[in-house]
Amino acid sequence: MxxxxxxxxxxxxxxxxxxxxxxxxxxxxxxxxxxxxxxxxxxxxxxxxxxxxxxxxxxxxxxxxxxxxxxxxxxxxxxxxxxxxxxxxxxxxxxxxxNMTIDAIDEVPKVGFSRLTNNLVNTFSMDTWAKIAVGGVLLFVIIFLTYHFSYTSSKKRVAFVVSLISLFVAFFSLAMSFQKESLNNKNNPAIIFAQESRVKTDPNPASEEVFRLHEGTKVQVLESYDDWRKIQLSDNSIGWIPSTDIKLLKVF
The missing domain is CATH 1.25.40.10 (Tetratricopeptide repeat domain)
Structure with missing residues (x-):
């Protein structure tokens, strides 16, 4: 059946x-x-x-x-x-x-160590980093066996060094894979669909208005509360917006 x-x-x-x-x-x-x-x-x-x-x-x-x-x-x-x-x-x-959007929002560039780390993590996808990690482990096993069964000291030294390098690559790639997953989970983009949306300081219609956004603007959703979404712009401005004013991009 x-x-x-x-x-x-x-x-x-x-x-x-x-x-x-x-x-x-x-x-x-x-x-x-x-x-x-x-x-x-x-x-x-x-x-x-x-x-x-x-x-x-x-x-x-x-x-x-x-x-x-x-x-x-x-x-x-x-x-x-x-x-x-x-x-x-x-x-x-x-x-x-x-080019049809109204809002002109500057992007705050990342600098220093944060920029270097993000560029490195984004070099590959999470799956690619994971595959590199697996490859490093397999190479370590093969080279370590070569080291174990070698009879000359020169071959043992080379095999030992290469095995350590491959093990380092494996652990490093694994760490990058986890970091990439963390960045992906934090990345929660959405598009403003309301013709004009009033962004508030708190998730309350009576709270103070901090700025306004217009249709087509891309934002990051940081958290949710009832029918409100806390958003962040590329210039790091933060506020609360009604959930009906936006559509999440990662929802399929």
């Missing part, structure tokens, strides 16, 4: 993917005909089936950009970049969309 259930599930999944491919093609045709709103409806119907891809988000961003929908176009380009971070077309289109 379990095998039959799995076969049925696979068949249903294949049918769903096939239908989504057809809808995607129809949406592309609508886009090419300049029917951007209709194309968006088609693309979003694919998202309703919980199928996600960089190409789908890219096309959604393009369709919204054509309609001058600032927040949705930036939102979907950013979502696509999460899945394809090195795509140059995505990066260029996002830059064009960001």
């Amino acid at each position: 379990r095998i039959i259930a799995l076969l049925l599930l696979c068949c249903l999944s294949n049918i769903s993917f096939s239908q989504n491919d057809q809808i995607f093609s129809e949406a592309n045709s609508l886009y090419n005909d300049g029917k951007y709103a209709e194309a968006i409806d088609k693309y979003e119907s694919i998202l309703d089936t919980e199928q996600h891809s960089a190409e789908l988000y890219f096309n959604l961003g393009n369709a919204n950009y054509k309609l001058n929908n600032i927040a949705p176009s930036i939102y979907y380009y950013e979502k696509a970049l999460l899945l394809a971070p090195n795509n140059k077309d995505l990066q260029n289109n996002l830059a064009f969309a960001e």
